[in-house]
Amino acid sequence: MKLFAWFPVWQRNFLVWRKLALPSILGNLADPLIYMLGLGYGLGALLPTLDGQPYVAFLAAGTVCASTMNAATFEALYSAFSRMHVQKTWEAILNTPLGLSDVVAGELFWAATKSLFSGAAILVVISVLGLTHSPLAFWVLPAIVLTGLAFAALGLIWNALAPSYDFFMYYFTLFITPMTLISGVFFPTDNLPGWLAAIGACLPLAQGVALVRPLLAGQIPADALLHIAVLLLTTVIAFRIALHLTQRRLLK
Amino acid sequence: MAALSVSNLRKSYAGTEVVAGLSFAVEPGTCFGLLGPNGAGKTTTLRLCLGLTAPDSGEISLNGHPIPDDAQQARSRLGVVPQFDNLDPDFTASENLLVFGRYFGLRDAEIKARIPQLLEFAGLSGKAEARISTLSGGMKRRLTLARALVNNPDIIFLDEPTTGLDPQARHLIWDRLKQLKAAGKTLILTTHFMDEAERLCDQLIVIDRGSKIAEGSPRQMIAEHIEPQVIEVFDEAGGDLPAFVAAQSHLAERVETSGETAFFYCREPRELLARLAEAEGLRYVHRASNLEDVFIKLTGRELRD
Numbered sequence: 001m002k003l004f005a006w007f008p009v010w011q012r013n014f015l016v017w018r019k020l021a022l023p024s025i026l027g028n029l030a031d032p033l034i035y036m037l038g039l040g041y042g043l044g045a046l047l048p049t050l051d052g053q054p055y056v057a058f059l060a061a062g063t064v065c066a067s068t069m070n071a072a073t074f075e076a077l078y079s080a081f082s083r084m085h086v087q088k089t090w091e092a093i094l095n096t097p098l099g100l101s102d103v104v105a106g107e108l109f110w111a112a113t114k115s116l117f118s119g120a121a122i123l124v125v126i127s128v129l130g131l132t133h134s135p136l137a138f139w140v141l142p143a144i145v146l147t148g149l150a151f152a153a154l155g156l157i158w159n160a161l162a163p164s165y166d167f168f169m170y171y172f173t174l175f176i177t178p179m180t181l182i183s184g185v186f187f188p189t190d191n192l193p194g195w196l197a198a199i200g201a202c203l204p205l206a207q208g209v210a211l212v213r214p215l216l217a218g219q220i221p222a223d224a225l226l227h228i229a230v231l232l233l234t235t236v237i238a239f240r241i242a243l244h245l246t247q248r249r250l251l252k
Numbered sequence: 253m254a255a256l257s258v259s260n261l262r263k264s265y266a267g268t269e270v271v272a273g274l275s276f277a278v279e280p281g282t283c284f285g286l287l288g289p290n291g292a293g294k295t296t297t298l299r300l301c302l303g304l305t306a307p308d309s310g311e312i313s314l315n316g317h318p319i320p321d322d323a324q325q326a327r328s329r330l331g332v333v334p335q336f337d338n339l340d341p342d343f344t345a346s347e348n349l350l351v352f353g354r355y356f357g358l359r360d361a362e363i364k365a366r367i368p369q370l371l372e373f374a375g376l377s378g379k380a381e382a383r384i385s386t387l388s389g390g391m392k393r394r395l396t397l398a399r400a401l402v403n404n405p406d407i408i409f410l411d412e413p414t415t416g417l418d419p420q421a422r423h424l425i426w427d428r429l430k431q432l433k434a435a436g437k438t439l440i441l442t443t444h445f446m447d448e449a450e451r452l453c454d455q456l457i458v459i460d461r462g463s464k465i466a467e468g469s470p471r472q473m474i475a476e477h478i479e480p481q482v483i484e485v486f487d488e489a490g491g492d493l494p495a496f497v498a499a500q501s502h503l504a505e506r507v508e509t510s511g512e513t514a515f516f517y518c519r520e521p522r523e524l525l526a527r528l529a530e531a532e533g534l535r536y537v538h539r540a541s542n543l544e545d546v547f548i549k550l551t552g553r554e555l556r557d
Contacts, residue, residue: 008354015351016342088338094304095332096355096403097324251305252265 005098009106010113012089013079017114028118032067033125036060039186050188053217057131061213062185064122064140065147069205071118072148073176075111076155077168083107084159090250100251104243108152108235115148116141126216134218143215146231147208153238154204160245184209204234253316255280255407255438256301261310263296263462270296271307272462278455280406283429283439285449285456287547289556293462294442295335298411301440302327315406328356331400335411337392339384345371345395346380349402356403363402373431374398375424390421397428407438414448426451446544460551470543477546479505479517483524484537487512491533500527510553517541 017024040056050058083089090103123140126132158171182192182200189197189206200206207227214221221227257277263270271293278284288294299305301312303323312319317326340348346367353363371377374394379387387395393413400408410429414422429452433439443449449456450470457467466473474480483504487493497514501507503524504516516524521538528536 008351008357011354012340012351015347016340019342087341088334088336089340091334092338092340092352093355095302095327095330095334096352097328097357098355099324 005102006105006109009093009098009103010110013083013106013110014113025117025121028067028071028114029121029125032063032070032118032122036063036122051217057216058188058213059186060122060126060131061216062209064119064126064144064212064216065183065205065208066180066185067122068115068119068144068147068208069151069176069180072111072115072151073155073171075114076107076152077159077162077171078165080107080111080156080159081162081165081168084246084250085162094250100247101243104156104239104246108149108156108239108242111152111155112145112148115151116144119144119148132216132218134216136215136218136220140212140215143208143211146211146228146235147204150204150207150231150234150238153235153242156242157238157245160242160249179203179205184213202230204231207231253280254278254313255315256284256440257311257313258297258301259311261297261300261312262308263300263305264308270462271300274310274459274462274464276457276464276467278438278440280438281433281436282454283433283441283452285453286440286442286459287446287449287456288442288459289551290444291556292459292551294459295411296462297459298409298440298442302330302332302409328403329406331403331405331408333393333396333400333408333410333413335415337396339392339395339399341384344381344383345376345387348384348395349399352399353402358403366402366404370398370401373401373428388421390417390424393417393421393425394428397425401432405437407440408432410439410441412443413441414443414445422448446542446547450543458547458550465550466546473546474541474543478541478549479519480541481518481521482539482541482545483516483518483521483528484539485514485516485528486535486537487533488535489533491531493534496527496531496534500524503527508553515545517545 036056036059040059044055044059047055093103094100120141123137127137158168162168179200182189182196183203183205184200185205189200192200207230210227211221211224254277259275261271261274274297286294286297300307301314301319303320303326306320314326315329319326340351343351349367349370350360350363367380371380374397376391376395376398379391384392397413414425417425426448429439439452441449441452453470455467455469456473457464459465466477468476485493485496493512493514497507497509504518506517508515518524525538528534
């Protein structure tokens with residue numbers, strides 16, 4: 001496997017995205033923004049400030065991470081599954097010098113790229129609304145990439161196992177949605193039972209939140225290296241599992 | 253050196269041997285046919301040769317590369333036309349070629365320079381900007397063929413290239429495949445259509461249940477396995493076919509009955525034709541025997557699923 005052999009696979013997906021970019025951007029942006037603004041200002045008006053910041057600013061950090069996660073997950077599940085199983089795009093690529101590891105790596109980096117588009121768009125809106133003032137907010141971008149990579153790799157595991165699109169619902173109801181609620185996206189985890197908060201803190205979404213929230217507030221995140229390491233490790237391990245399962249599925 | 257050589261290849265799935273000790277070799281610049289009924293192991297054999305799955309045992313050498321160890325390198329000099337079209341529906345015809353060329357590590361300028369020629373070869377010159385969904389089945393197949401040529405391959409694998417096409421479209425594909433062979437390419441073809449194999453293939457093998465059951469050129473196979481002439485007799489308008497078969501079967505070397513049709517395989521048909529002229533209520537067709545007769549003799553008449 002050459003180091004950048006996956007690039008034409010990424011390029012293919014990028015070309016498709018470019019053709020459909022406008023509706024895709026609006027779709028990716030509108031939903032999280034409606035939640036962020038609606039809950040942030042609506043519910044926020046009833047709430048005290050959190051750690052010295054208004055609720056909407058607290059929620060903004062969570063929204064960046066949650067939409068990063070969602071964008072990577074959707075791409076690694078539904079879109080990758082279409083290409084693998086429905087359109088047989090992967091099968092066509094496997095007739096060329098590229099190997100399955102290149103295809104899956106191309107999908108990993110592409111899903112992370114989509115999540116970067118999503119996260120970055122929300123970051124722009126947050127800046128325009130004046131919810132962040134710190135130049136440290138720029139460092140949110142690499143944090144988005146790391147979070148996106150981890151969720152892309154996790155999604156590709158589920159993709160390799162999926163018999164049909166219906167299967168993906170379980171991933172959301174069993175993993176993504178509960179995780180969103182215990183990872184400090186909508187509210188601080190201090191009020192959760194200790195064991196539940198501890199589980200939440202170990203999950204990949206919490207690592208992203210732990211990096212993004214202080215950066216938006218103008219602080220250097222505590223234990224930044226630990227969070228980065230957990231996200232990278234999740235990516236590497238999940239990618240290996242996904243690749244192994246995909247090989248078992250397609251190259252038998 | 254053979255373009256492809258396979259020796260003693262074996263592959264099992266869940267205890268069933270799908271490829272059972274297959275050996276064959278393909279000379280460069282020829283068209284080689286891999287024939288067999290559904291489930292005979294054709295597609296698995298192709299996947300093994302492309303390095304898309306590992307054999308349980310046996311050896312494959314493709315264009316001088318051991319497979320599956322060197323499969324990715326070997327595939328850089330290969331073109332593949334898969335059984336089912338997997339063109340990119342989001343792209344135009346020329347974008348499909350561009351994107352596919354990139355998988356071979358070709359530079360954009362290089363591919364773009366080749367696209368007009370490839371489209372012309374496929375009879376799609378006016379369709380460069382056409383979306384895939386607007387192309388007919390025949391056009392899609394031709395574009396798939398053009399896509400398989402984007403890297404100017406030495407060897408082209410074609411898995412049932414004309415299945416589902418109308419006669420015009422099939423003839424056009426055949427014509428292009430002959431041109432490719434004339435240009436020195438090696439073609440490796442699986443097909444269900446015996447007339448296709450007879451027209452295109454220099455050498456072919458028939459496989460059934462994963463084993464080779466016959467090989468040779470189409471002419472050799474017909475000469476070796478079957479009588480040169482066939483008279484097909486149909487029961488029509490109340491003729492008594494069973495009685496006719498019982499009375500006249502000695503006039504042919506071999507008689508097979510399938511439903512309402514009797515096949516008389518013979519070397520000297522004159523007397524049988526005279527009897528048929530007298531018989532009432534029977535219709536017949538007299539023809540030279542062909543590869544399909546050989547195929548049916550070798551693999552039987554019962555349906556395969």
